[in-house]
Amino acid sequence: MNSRKGFCIAILLFGVVQVFAQQPLKLWYKQPAEKWTDALPIGNGRIGGMIYGGVNEDHIQYNEQSLWTGGPRDYNRKGAVKYLEPIRKLLAEGKQAEAEAMAQQHFMGMKSNEATYAVDSAKWFNMMSSYHLPQDVLFHDNNLRTINLPIEQGWEITPGFEGLDGAVWFIKHFNIPSGWKGKNILISLGRIRDIDRTWLNGNYIGTTSGNAYRKYIIPSDKVHIGENRIAVQVVNFYDKGGLTSNAKTLSVYPEGEEKNMVSLAGAWRYQVQDDNPPACPRYNADYQPFADLYLQFRKQDVTDYKRDMDLTNATAHVSYKADGVTYTREYFSSAPDQVMAVHLTADKPGKVTLKVLLSTLHKNYITRKIDDHTLALSLKVKDGVLRGVSYLHIQAAGGKVVVDSKNISVTGANEATFYLTAATNFKNYHDVSGNPEAICRKQITAIATKSYASIKAAHIRNYQQYFNTFSIDLGKGENAELPTDERILKFSQSPDPSFISLYAQYGRYLLISSSRPGGGPANLQGLWNNLLTPPWGSKFTTNINLEMNYWPAEGLNLSACSQPFFSIVDDLSKTGHETAVEHYGAPGWVLHHNTDLWRGTAPVNASNHGIWVSGAAWLCHQLWEHYLYTGDQDFLQKRAYPEMKGAAEFFAHFLVKDPKTGYLISTPSNSPEHRGLVAGPTMDHQIIRDLFKNCMEAAKVLNIDKAFADTLKLKYSRIAPNKIGRYGQLQEWLEDKDDTTDTHRHVSHMWGVYPGTEISLKTPELLKAAEQSMKYRGDEGTGWSIAWKVNIWARMHEGDHAYLMLTKLLSPADVTSGKEKGGVYHNLFDAHPPFQIDGNFGGAAGLAEMLLQSQGDVIELLPALPTALPQGSIKGICARGGFVLDFEWQNGRLKSLQVISKLGKTCRLNYAGKIINIETQKGKNYRFNADLKQL
Template sequence: MKSLITAIVLFFCFSLHTFAQKSILWYTNPAEEWEEALPVGNGRLGAMVFGKTSMERIQLNEDSMWPGSVDDWGIAEGRRKDLEQVRNYLLAGDNSKADSLWVAAFSRKAITRSHQTLGDLWLDFEFDEITDYKRSLNLHEALATSSFLSEGHLVSQEVIASHPDDAIIIRLYTDHPKGFVGKIRLSRPEDEGFATAESKSIDSQTLEMAGMVTQRKGQIDSKPFPILNGVKFRTILIAESPDNEIGTGFDFLELNGAKEILLKLVTSTSYYNKNFESGAERSIELIKGKSWNDLVKSHVEDYQSYFDRMHLSLGNPSINEIPTDVRIKNVQSGQSDLYLEKLLFDYGRYLLISSSRPGSNPANLQGIWNKDINAPWNADYHLNINLQMNYWPADVTNLGKLNQPLFDFLDGVIYRGQEVAQKNFDMRGSFLPHATDLWQVPFMRAATAYWGGWIGAGGWMARHYWDHYLFTNDSRFLADRAFPAIAEVAAFYSDWLVEYPGENTLVSAPSTSPENQFFNEKGESVATTMGAAMDQQIIADVFTSFLEAAKILGSESRLRDKIEDQLEKLRPGVQIAEDGRILEWDKPYEETEKGHRHMSHLYAFHPGNAITTSETPEAFAAVRKTLEFRLANGGAGTGWSRAWLINFSARLLDGEMAHEHIQKLITNSLYPNLFDGHPPFQIDGNFGYTAGVAEMLIQSHEPGILRLLPALPKAWKNGEVKGIKARGNHEIDMKWENGQLSFLSILPGESQTLTIFYNDSETTIMLKKGERFGFEFDN
C-alpha cells in the first residue's frame, strides 16, 4: 500500500477528542404533532414525549400490543395441483390467469390485524408567562427533557425508558411557588366507539389501566373480520413526591402544589406473562422508593454499554447551537450540514437500541412507536425489504447482540412455515410470506399477486443469519441457529425449482418482483413469470451460503449433493439487457412503473455480494445504469428507498452519489423529530440511512477483502470512527484528514489473511486474533 508506515501495536489508545461533541436533538417549541414528539424506548416499552407546557401528552407503547392470537386463521386451501395449474398458465403465456389463481388458491388476501398503541399518559397542569422553552433528546444518555421558565421560575421534565428496571420514568421539577397543580390520567383510544381499557386510581399515589387489544376493523381474505380478543395488559403508574402534595379521584391523581414528582410506569401483558396482572404489581414493587439518580444511573450504564461501542465524527462541525428542525429546513434550502448527517447516523443506532433488545420482539415497521389502533400497514413485519433494512446497521455498527429478537422471531416463522411448504405445496423446508405479525403466521397475505405473491422472503431473511455469522465467526451460532434456518429455506427452494422452457436451467415459478408489474406479450399488466431476477438471485445466495456453512460444519447430506447440482443449473439472476440495465424479470418486459420504489433486481449487488467491481465488472457497471433509469423515472420516492440508494451508491464506490442521496433523504423524507417518512412514518429508512453511512466508511462483503473509506464524499473532509465492525469479527478505528486516511487500527477477532483496499492501492496483511494492528499513513 502506497505511503504506508506500519507498526504493530499491542496496547493502543486512540484518542478521539471530537467524540465529546454530543449528539442531541433539540427544539425551541413543544411538539404539536406526533411526528414532532421525541421517542424513548427500552426495547419493549416505548413513549413519545411531547414536552407541552400544559396538558402534557406522553404517548405510550409496548411491543406485544396486538389483537388476535396464533390460532385465529389457518393457511390457505391451495394444494400442489393448484400450483401446477399456475405453472401451466405461465408456460402457456397466460400470466393474468396465473396471477389470479396464485392468489385465489394460496393467499389469505388482504389482512388487517395491527400493532396498537398502549395509550397515553396525560399530565394536566398549567403555567403562565412561558419563556426560554427548550426540549431535547440526548442520544448519549437516552434522555428526553423539556424545560421552560414560568414567571421566571424553572419548570422541567425528564423522561427515560429504563431497560434494567423495565419502566418508563418521568421526573417533574419546579421551583415555582405554586408547584404543580393539576391531574394525572391514563387513557387508551376507543376501538370504533368501544372502550378498550379501564383506568382507575388504586390509592393516593397509584393509577392503573387494564384492558385487552381488539380490532373491530379487522379483516381476512379482504373481508371484514372483527377481532374481539387479543393480548391483555395491565399498566400501573405510581407518583412519588417528597412534598406529599398528591391526592386522588376515581380515575386520576391530583397534584396540589408538589415541587418534585417522580412518576414510574410499568406494563405487563399476557403475551409475555400469563400472570400479567400480578406481574405488573411485582414490577412496580421493585422500583418503589428508588431515587431518580439511581434509576438514571443504571439506565445510562445499560444504554451506553451498547451506544458507546462505536463512535463517529465528521470533522469538527459548528457547536450544536441550531435547533434540529431548523437544521432540516436549512438543508432543504440547499445547505449542507455535517452535524445533522452525523446526528442522523447516531439516531439510527439509538432507535435500534431502543426498539430491539434481547427478550423483546423485533422492531416492526414503526419500531415500537405507534399512536394508532389501526396503524399504517398494520405496523407489522414486512419481509420484502423493511424488516431486513431495520437490522442492516446492527452488526456493522457494533450492535450485533440486538439481532437476537430478529432471530428469535424468524425461528418461529420458519417453524410455522413448514406447514405451508408441506400442505400447500407438498414440499420440504419452510415457506416465509412477504409479511407477518406478532403471531408469526406463515401464510401468504396479498389481495394481488404483485403485492405479496412472492416466495423470496425466506431467502432474504436467511442472509441475515449468514451475515451475522460472517461478522462474528460464532461457530456455535452457525451450528445451532444459522445453519438449521438456512437449511429449511434451502430445502424449500430445492423442491420449488422447475425447468425453464427451452433451456436446461432451473427457475422459480411462479415468480414475482416485489410490488412491481410488467406488460406481457399481450399488453396485460401482470406480476407472475418464471424466474424473476430477485428470486433467482436470492436462491443462488441461499444455496451458496448453505453449501459454505455445510462445508464449515462438515455436514454431509443428500440435500447438499442435490443443491450443489442445482446451483450449477440455476438460471442466472443477473442478465444484462441491450440498454445495459439488469433485467428485472426473465425477459426484457416493460415495467408498468418505471420509477418503482423497490429495486429488487439489484439484490445480488446489495445486500448480496454476487456483483462486485473486481469479480463482475460488467454487471457492476449495469447496476449504475439500472439505478439511473429508476431515478430518471421518478424513483426513490419513499424514505426507505432513498436510504437503499445510499447503500447502493456506497457499493458503487461513489461517495458523491451517496452524499447526494443523503441530502435528498434529509430534504424530502424526514419529519421534525428525524423519523423517516414513507410517508407516513416508517422506521426502516432511519436504519437504512445508518447502514448506508457505515457502508460509505467500510466494506467487507467481498471475501478476504477490506475496503477503507470506499465512498468518502468530498464534504466529509475530516473525520474519525471508532469501533466499526467488519466481517471476520474485526473491530476497526480510522481517522482521515483532508480526505486522506491518516490512521487505521484493527483489532482482529480471528486470525486471517486480509487484503486491504484504499484508493488505488492494496496490500495483504496477516491478522492475528487479539493483537491490534496500527497503521499510520504518510500523506
C-alpha cells in the same frame, strides 16, 4: 477518496467542512410537539413513548411491543398445493391475468374469521339498512357534533373516529340558487369507503359499494330552491372510512354544468349509528397503540422553553421558566427496571402541582385505583384476544398526593416522579396465557424502594453498553447550533456534516430503543405507533423492510440488538414449514412478504404481489452475516444453519426447469410489488443463489451435510443467471421487458449488488448494467427506497451519488403545500410517507457502507467517500471476519488506522488500491499509518 465519479452539485451545495469537532448528540427544539411526528421517541425495547412536551398539558403516547389485534390461528389454506402446478402452467403460457385470478381464489392464505364473516356481516348490514333516523334528529338536532369533510386519509385521523368501523350518518344543509330552477342536479360525493346510502330532502336517491366515485342525478322536482338537506349513511367495515376524495370532488351542480358547482366540502354534522360491526376478515394483525399519559399543569406564561433528546444517555428533557421558577422534566424508558420514568422538578420548593390522567383509544378500557400511589389502566383489544394492563406509580417529595379511580393529583411538591409500566397476556405466538396484572405489580413493587437517581443510573449504564461501542465525527457545519427542525430545512443549502453524524447515531439509538435481547423485533414503525389502524398494519414486511431494520446492526457495532430478529426467524421457520407443506408440498420452510405477532407465513393481500417466496432466504442471509461478523460457530451450528438448511431444502424442491431456457427458475413469484405474478424474477434467483452458497460454506465450516451441499452446488449452477437487457440494463425479469421510464420504488433486481454480493467490481459487465438500471429508475423515491439506493450506490463505489441520495433522505418531509414526501419529519423519523422506520436504519447503514466495506475477501477503507465529507473519524465500526476498526481521514485521504482482532483471523486491508495481509492474534490491536504501514 475512491469514488469513480463526482457530482458537482454535491460539491457546490456542501462545500468543505469548516471545523473538526465532535458535536453534542442531541435533537432539540424551541417549541412543544404539535403532531406525533414532532414528538420525541424513547424506548427500552418493549415499552416505547412519544413525548410531546406541552407546557400546560404534556402528552406521552406509549406502546407495549406485544399489543396487537388478532390471535393465534392457522394462516394456511388447506389444499392450496393442488393449484400450484395449474398456476405455473398458466404463467408458462403467458396467461398472467388468469394465473393471478386462480391464485387469488385458491392459493392465498386464510383471513381471520373468514368462514363466518359472510353470514354475520350480512345480518349486521341488513340491520343497518333498515334503520332510518327520525327526521327531527336527522335534520334539526343542533346537538349533533360536526366534522370537516372530505378526509382524504379516512375518518380515523379525526378525534373520536380513531379505529372506528361501522355505520355513521353525515348531514349537510346547502343552498340551491334560483337560477337552477327546473334543472336536474348532480351530487358528487367522491370516493366513499365502503358503502353509502344517500338521501336528499328525505328522499332516498341511491347507494354504491366499493371505493368508487359517487355521482347521483336528482330530478328537478326533488330539489328545493334555497335550503336542501343531504343525509349520507356511510357503512365502513375496516380501515379508512368516510368520504375520502379531495375537496373539489365534493360538490353539487346542474347536470352538465360542472362549472357552476356549489361546494359541499366543509362542516357536516354526524351521528355514529353503530360502531360494532362483525370483525372484518384480515390477512394480518395490526400493531396497536397502548395508551396515553397526560400531565396537566396550571396555565402559565413561559419563557426559555427547550425540548431535547440526548442520544448519549437516552434521556429526553423539557425546561422552561414561569413566574420566576425554572421547571424541568426528564423522561426515559428503562430496560433494567422495565418502567418509563417522568421526573418533574422546580428550582424553588413547593412548585410542582399537576393532575395526571391515563387514557386510551381502545374502546374497552377502565382506569382504577391500586393504592395511594398507583393508578391502573386495563384494556382489551377490539377483534382480538389480547388484554393489556398499565400501572402508573408516583413518588413525590413534599406536597400532597391524591389518587382516585380517574387520576393522580399532586399539589405543592418539591419534585415528583412517575413510573409507568405496561404488559399484556401475550407469551408467544401460540400462547396468550400471560398475566399482565401480575407483571405490572411486580415491576412497580421492584422499583418502589429505589431512588430516582439509582434507576436513572442503571438505565444509562445499560443503554451505554450498546451505544458507546461506536462513535463518528464528521466535523461541524455552520448550522450545528440550530434547533433540529431548522437544521432539516437548511441542510440542502449549506454544509452541516455533524447533522449526518447525528442522523447515523439516531439510527443506532432507535435500534437500541426498539430491539433489545429478550424482546421482539422492530416492526415497520420500530416500537412506536399512535393509530388503531396504522399504515400497513405497522407489521413486519419481509420483502425488504424487516431486513433493512437490521442492516446497521452488525457494522455499527450493535450485534446484540439482532437477537430479537433471530428470535422471529426461529418462530417463522416453524410456521413457515406448515406453509411449505400446505401451499407447495415442499420440505423446509417458506415465508412470503408479510408477517405479524402471530407469525403467519402464507401469501397475503393480493396474488399480484403477495405470492413472493423469498422471505425466508433473505432472513437467512442476515443469519449468515451475523456469523461472518462474529465468528460465532455455536450460533451457526445450533441456530443459523438449521434454519438456512430448511430454507434451502424448500428451494431445492421448489425450483423447476423453465421449458424455454432450460434453467431452474422460481415460479410462481414476483419482483416485489411490481408488475404482478410471474415466473423467474431476477431477485428470487439472486437470493436463492446467495442462500445456496452460504449453506454450502456453512456445511463446510461445520463439516456436515456434504451430500446436501453437493446437491445445492449442482442446482446453483443451473439457476437462471443475471441477464443484461436490450437497453444495457440488468433485467428485472427472466424476459427482457424492463421499461426505461419506470421509476418504481422497489429496485429488487439490485439485491445482487446490496445486500447481496454477486454483482461487484469483480463482475464489471453486470455492475455496469446494474448502474444503468439505477439511472433509469431515478433518484427519487420513498424514504426506505432512497435509503436502499444510498447503500447500492456506495457498493458501486459511487460515493458522491450515494451522498446525493443521503441528502434526499435528509430532506424535509413536511412541506408548506401540506403534501408529504419522502425525507424526514421534524423528529428525524423517516417518511415513506407516512412514517416507516426502515429508512432511518437503512440510512445509517448506508453511511457506514461509504466508509468501510468488507463483503469481499478484503476490508476496503473509504471505498465510497463522498467529496462533501473530506475529513472525519470513526471508532468502533465492524468488519466481517471479527475486526473492529478506528480510523481518521483528512482532505479525503486516510490519516490513521487501528484494527482490533476479535477472532485472530488474517486481516486483509485495501486502501486506494494497496492491499496488505496481517496475521492477527485474538484480542490484539494493530496500528497503521496513512500508507497502511504497520506502526
